[in-house]
Amino acid sequence: MKGEFSTSKVFEPITVGMLEIKNRIVAGPMVMNHATEDGHVTPRMVDYYAAKAKGGYGLVHVEASYIRPDGNMFSRMLGVYSDRQLPGLNEIVEAIHAYGAKCTIQLVHGGRVSAPRIIGQQPVAPSDSTPPLAAKPRGLTIQEIEELVASYAQAAFRAKEAGFDGAMIHGAHGFLISQFVSPYCNKRTDKYGKDRYLFAKQTVQACREAVGPDYPLFMRITADEFLGEDGLTLDETKKVYAPLLQELGIDCLDVSAGIQERVYYNIPPLYTPRANILYLAEEVKKVVDIPVIGVGRINDPQLVKQVIETGRVDMISLARQSLADPELPKKMAENRPDDVRRCIACDLGCSYRHIVQWMADCAINYEVTRESAYRSAMQRPVEPRKVAVVGGGVAGMEAARVATLRGHQVTLYEKGERLGGLIPLVGDMPRLYMHELENVVEYLSTQLKKLDVDTKLNTEADADLLSKAKPDVVILATGSTEYMPSVAGANGPQVVTLLQYLRGEAKIGDRVVVWGGHEGAEAAVSLARQEKGVTLLEESDSVGDATFLKYVGRQLLLANYLEEGGVDVVTGASVEKIGDGSLTYTSQGKRHEVTFDTLLLALGRVPDDELADQLKGVVPILHRVGDCLEPHSIRHSIHSAARVALEI
Secondary structure, eight states: OOSTTTTSGGGSOEEETTEEESSSEEEOOOOOOOSOTTSOOOHHHHHHHHHHHHTTOSEEEEEEEESSGGGOOSTTOOBOSSGGGHHHHHHHHHHHHTTTOEEEEEEEOOGGGSOHHHHSSOOEESOTTSOOSSSOOEEOOHHHHHHHHHHHHHHHHHHHHHTOSEEEEEEOTTSHHHHHHOTTTOOOOSHHHHSTTHHHHHHHHHHHHHHOTTSOEEEEEESOOSSGGGSOOHHHIIIIIHHHHHHHTOOEEEEEOOOGGGHHHHSOOTTSOTTTTHHHHHHHHTTOSSOEEEOSSOOOHHHHHHHHHTTSOSEEEESHHHHHOTTHHHHHHTTOGGGOOOOOOOOTTTHHHHHTTSOOOBTTBTTTTOHHHHHHHHHSOOOOOEEEEEOOSHHHHHHHHHHHHTTOEEEEEOSSSSSSTTHHHHHTOTTSOOGGGGHHHHHHHHHHHHTTOEEETTOOOOHHHHHHHOOSEEEEOOOEEEOOOOSTTTTSTTEEEHHHHHTTOSOOOSEEEEEOTTTTHHHHHHHHTTTOEEEEEOSSSOSSOOGGGOOHHHHHHHHHHHHHTTOEEEOSOEEEEEOSSEEEEEETTEEEEEEOSEEEEOOOEEEOOHHHHHTTTTSSEEEEOGGGTOOOOHHHHHHHHHHHHHHO
16 A cells, blocks of 8 residues: 555665665664573563554664673663573574565673672672662673673674574663763773773674674764763764774664663653753764764654654664554555554553563563463453443553453543543643653544444443443443542632643642642642742652652653752641641651742542442443553553453
């Protein structure tokens, strides 16, 4: 089928070294924690990578894989340090090749980022004075550096032996190679300090010698650490680093950004606009003659097309987006861009889960990393049932979508005038970019229309209505309500709730106290940007850690916003009394009083499950999903709904 997307330059082949790749869309590497405890491939990983290849990606980068046990960073990270891993690695290669895609594997050593509780020893780094992360690192000796160079070369050779079409040397994001390149991390005074590029040079040369002149070598680099003069800058990358790597024989540069202290650049959170670091790759492309891959929160087919057709970069790498929709290239080639499930940059399933040593997945796509089980559930014979879904938030929408695909007759009831629940409200947070949360609502709404799901808006489904409708199964997705504290004065005339603020239902004064440092942190930023005087009160010892904010990069960026806005952040604050224009709280054993024109309550949510009690004995089968089961996150809503719908 010809059309705007299928005839785009996006689908023209490109050559990297001696390797021809069928299109310009790359499935970016992401650590998923699905390997065995000692870094071997599992069947789940094979299915996961096969899905990306089947979905049409021209090149699939297999996730960062540690070259030596002391370079491991995660509890179930993939390894490429032993020949015993070759059979499993080849399984991944063959699964990818079966669908016409090419593949590389990313070679990494964590250096100072390696986790002591995983590796069982002190992490190593360029120097003793390298800034620590979880633990103080130990500087490497020259002999140890030479051994590491050999380990990279052996890993590159294993990649070739396993059948990968190329190897990607991970020289970005504050891992070992980039630690040597970075003036922030490399404090050595010997030859590896006088020439910060020496370790990278030796590693590339050793890898090239190991794999031969014609085997493609990719390298991911940080073009700018965003540490100012303390770190690597784009100017230095353009003048020195990128041309050097081309001269050394690297066949393709994958250009990223950041370091652990600036992780919100290499994993841009929800608050950042799309393609926010793509300009780095564009600048690097100006100084090299080899293909350049661009990255950075690119999640939209139209944007992919525009970037490639205007020649800004040679290829586009989609990491989180390839989780949200492994079939994006296929849907583009079939001119179905409205069927693409666009990433919302929530980081709840991917970044957060692997950082805390859990198995990663996608918050808005339950199928990803569960491909085999999902396929089996969808193919299982089913006796069509009459299913009523009550509540049109994302949990209810997902339940209706999956149940319909399973073959059931579904009616979706929503008491409001639009679908999406709280997401459209939160997505429209004033003066803070959160709009792309609504991507998931747009996707689900489109799919429900295409599936012709009977959707009844402005219809409150109560026990009487459902009794008359006689469904076989009822799925409750009635959401949650705001928690209201029992402190005296909490219902005063100057008190508003977070939802009232988001709905524009309340007049906000010049002096605002936001009570709730987790749920209310974003509102505090929004109000500060309106030039309000804002105090943020939180009983715990941190802020910005609501269940829907569980990602360290997002919290770091939010902390920056709070500071930039002049928000007075008070933790360990226990509110005692709310008066007329004042609030009394204790912190560190002392009593304080703060005055306000408006007090905004953002203390979390409680389940709205009253209907569940009313339906006992009225309907044959009743399930609860999403917030009415437990107020949590988009991931919880989507996943709980999908699980229930698959089991009907």
